Amino acid sequence: MKILAIDTSSKICSVSILEDNTLIIEKHNNDEKTHSQKLLPLIDLTLKEANLTLSDINLLACCQGPGSFTGIRIGISTVKAFADVKQIPIIGVTSLESLAYNIKENSLIATIIDAKNENVYFSMFELVNNSYTQIIEPISDNIHNVINKINSLSISNNSKKLVLVGDGSVIHKQLLENNILNINFATNKENEQTSISIGLSAFDKYNSNLYTPQYSISPIYLKKSQAERSLNGEK
Secondary structure, three states, X not given: OEEEEEEOOOOOEEEEEEEOOEEEEEEXXXXXXXXXXXXXXXXXXXXHHOOOOHHHOOEEEEEEEOOOHHHHHHHHHHHHHHHHHHOOOEEEEEHHHHHHOOOOOOEEEEEEEEOOOOEEEEEEEEEEOOEEEEEEEEEEEEHHHHHHHHHXXXXXXXXXXXXXXXXXXXXXXXXXXXXXXXXXEOOOOXXXXXXXXXXXXXXXXXXXXXXXXXXXXXXXXXOOOHHHHHHOOXX
C-alpha cells in the first residue's frame, strides 16, 4: 500500500510517501505563512522524485489538528480534493497522535503542544510492542491541570517509563521537571511534527478497520480561533 501523508498543522509543511510502514521519501518546508502556496508544488515534487503519480497512491493521510487553524484547513481541503478526483480513501490523524508515533520505546507517552498563555493541547498514549493505545482523549487545557492529569496516570502506572514529547514539553520543561517525578523528555528530532508519523498512524488505523467508505475527515481545533477569543475578550 502506497500512502501519501501530509501535515500542515504546524510551521513545518511536510509531505511523505510510504510503502506500508516504510518511508520512501519525505519533503518539507518550514515557512508556515506559505503553506497555501507551497503545499501543492511540494506534493508534486515528492511524487516526481518517487517516480509516482497520484494514481499510484492507495491511501491519503492528513493531520486533522489541533494546530494552525489555517494550516489544518489547507491540508484537509487538499486531500479531500484528491480523494474526490481519484477515489482514494482518507485517514485523519491528530497532531498529538502523530507525535506519539515519534516514540518507539515501550512507555507511557504524554504529547503536549503549546497553545500559548500557559495553555496546551494534550493527550496520552501507551506504547506496548509497537501498538499505540490512546488513554486520554485530546484536550485543550492549562499546563498546571495537565500536570495533575499526568501525575494521576503515571502514579497508577509507576512501573512504566513516562516520556513527554512535543513543543509544549520543551517550553514548559522546567515546570514539568519540578512537578512530575521520573519523567523523560523526547529528543529535539522526536519533538518535530512530520507527515512520516501521520502516515505510520494512518497505516495502523487502516489495518485496524477504522476506515469505512463513509469515513469523513474534519478539523479538530479543540479551542476557538485567536479572532474569536479576541472578540470575546479571552486570551
